[in-house]
Structure formats: C-alpha cells, structure tokens
Amino acid sequence: MLSDNIQPVQINKFISNLNSQEIIDNLKIDISQATLKVKTVAEISELERQSLFYILNKFKFVILECEALPNPQENLLALTKFFGSVIRHRRSDENGIVPVENLYNFLANNVSRSVTNQMHPLHTDGSADSEPPKIVAMQCEIPSQSGGFSQIVYGESIYKYLIENYPQELQKLFTNTVTITNLGGKTDTRAIFVEKQGRISITFKADSIVTITVPPQITDVFNIIKNYVNDPENQLIFKLKANQILLLDNTSVLHGRTSFPDSEIRKINRLWFDGISEYAHLIELGFIPKSSARGQALPVRQEADLF
Numbered sequence: 001m002l003s004d005n006i007q008p009v010q011i012n013k014f015i016s017n018l019n020s021q022e023i024i025d026n027l028k029i030d031i032s033q034a035t036l037k038v039k040t041v042a043e044i045s046e047l048e049r050q051s052l053f054y055i056l057n058k059f060k061f062v063i064l065e066c067e068a069l070p071n072p073q074e075n076l077l078a079l080t081k082f083f084g085s086v087i088r089h090r091r092s093d094e095n096g097i098v099p100v101e102n103l104y105n106f107l108a109n110n111v112s113r114s115v116t117n118q119m120h121p122l123h124t125d126g127s128a129d130s131e132p133p134k135i136v137a138m139q140c141e142i143p144s145q146s147g148g149f150s151q152i153v154y155g156e157s158i159y160k161y162l163i164e165n166y167p168q169e170l171q172k173l174f175t176n177t178v179t180i181t182n183l184g185g186k187t188d189t190r191a192i193f194v195e196k197q198g199r200i201s202i203t204f205k206a207d208s209i210v211t212i213t214v215p216p217q218i219t220d221v222f223n224i225i226k227n228y229v230n231d232p233e234n235q236l237i238f239k240l241k242a243n244q245i246l247l248l249d250n251t252s253v254l255h256g257r258t259s260f261p262d263s264e265i266r267k268i269n270r271l272w273f274d275g276i277s278e279y280a281h282l283i284e285l286g287f288i289p290k291s292s293a294r295g296q297a298l299p300v301r302q303e304a305d306l307f
C-alpha cells in the first residue's frame, strides 16, 4: 500500500544554509510514490516484495513504512534477507547498527557528522571503504521536530548536468581518482564515476571533517559537483517519520540531512548491506545514463518523469 509522506514544514533558523522558499518548493514534491507501507519487514508478502524492488529500481530509494514494534530494530535487521550481509562500521553495535544521534554540541570538531546535530553534506556512505555498502538503510526512531530533513540527489542528475555543461570535465571523472581518508583512518582511492557493464556508479564526499585529496585535473569539476549537490534546487527534501526506513541505492544517489536544534532529540539507526542476497538479481544498482558521454546527447528524461 502506498502512503502519503508529505509533511507540514517548519522553517527555522537551523536550516541555516537553505533558502526557506526553496525548501517549501522542494517539499511539494510528492514522494508518496516511493513510500511502501508494510506491517513488519519479516512478514512482507510476495506482492510487497515485488513493490519494494520495483520502487527501489525506479526511484533508487524507498521509504519503507512499518508498524510500530516494541523493538523497531527488528525491522531493520530483517532487511538482510533482501539486501545481503551487514557491513560493519567502527561505531556499529553487535548487530552492525550505527546510532545516528546528537552526542556532541553544535560546535564539536573532529567527530563524525552522524553524532552531531550539524548539517550532513550530500555524500555516499562508506566512501573511504574499499567496499562501500551497496544498500544503506536509515530507520527513523525519533524525528526532530524542526530541521533534520533528509536530502537526496541523483547521481544521474549530476551526470546529466555535467554532460550538458562540462562534457570534457565529466570524462576526467572516470579516469582520475580521489582519495578519501575518514576519521577512523580508513582510506580508499577511486574515481567519482565508475562504469561497469554499461552501468555507472557514483562515490562522492566533500566534507571538511574528512581528508579528501583531489588531483588538480579535477579540482574544478569536483567543486562544481559540490556546489550542484548542495544546492537545494537539485535536492529532494523530506522528513522521515518514526518507523519509516529510508533505503538507498548507495551507488546511485547521494544523501544528506539538514541540521536540527541542539535541544532536540533525533534518533536514526543506520545499517549497511553488501547487496548480495538471494534477491540480488532483482536489484538494479547504479544507473544507465540517458545521455551519451561521447558528446552526442540522447533524449534525456526530465525530472518530472522521475516523480
């Protein structure tokens, strides 16, 4: 069953770097088509499972809305059946779940954004890992009353923007690598766009709290992407409700979240999956661009077709 996810908006000073009119405009996007309502993950029916993969493949994300459980993390953990083994993080609990909540104050330095109330710039998860997660799940246990909006930017939109405006620069993103070292000391070097068997995946992070080495050949285009993804005009913005799980194809979309007041409690449970499950053949990771990288633009899909 599809459900309506449009929320009343509360604009406040904590959405500091977003223009309020832009937020309102963006929130008018109806994301109900990407929302699937189920009782529990363990009891998902055959039809619901088909809808889950259909929505994920079409939109590259799904909002799975579950009924409240005494232990909501059961729903998160049950996703392993569909999305494969859990990939652990240095802050994972015994089940692999990473709590995302404000443990430090607004001005804390050198701690992961996940444990602050600061805005989390648009990124793909695990960008310093040699094997980043294919699927990222973020379960909302407690939403903040104001701020704390989820943001999504399509890798394909970035690709389309670059091919239309900076085609030469786009090519360089396949051949030059970026090195990212995270706060835990993990490091990985890879191209922002990688093509494998006709499908393209994206890895991107631009955040002052991690070490990012960008070669001079792509410094300009790196900054162009950074500006593009952090522009609210290019983002889907919505607020997760309690008991909703945001599932993302981490190879296709970037995600982030806006800041929220230090005085508020917000709790998200994050879990990473490797995508290797009995249903792996049903998951279409990455994207096939609608426009050709070789200069000849093919008819491109309008944003409106996505929603």
Ligand SMILES: O=C(O)CCC(=O)C(=O)O
Residues within 6 Å of the ligand: 100, 114, 120, 125, 138, 149, 150, 255, 256, 257, 268, 270
């Ligand atoms: O707080 C959120 O909604 C997103 C957190 C996030 O992206 C992360 O912890 O990697």
Ligand SMILES: [Fe+2]
Residues within 6 Å of the ligand: 123, 124, 125, 255
């Ligand atoms: Fe993230």
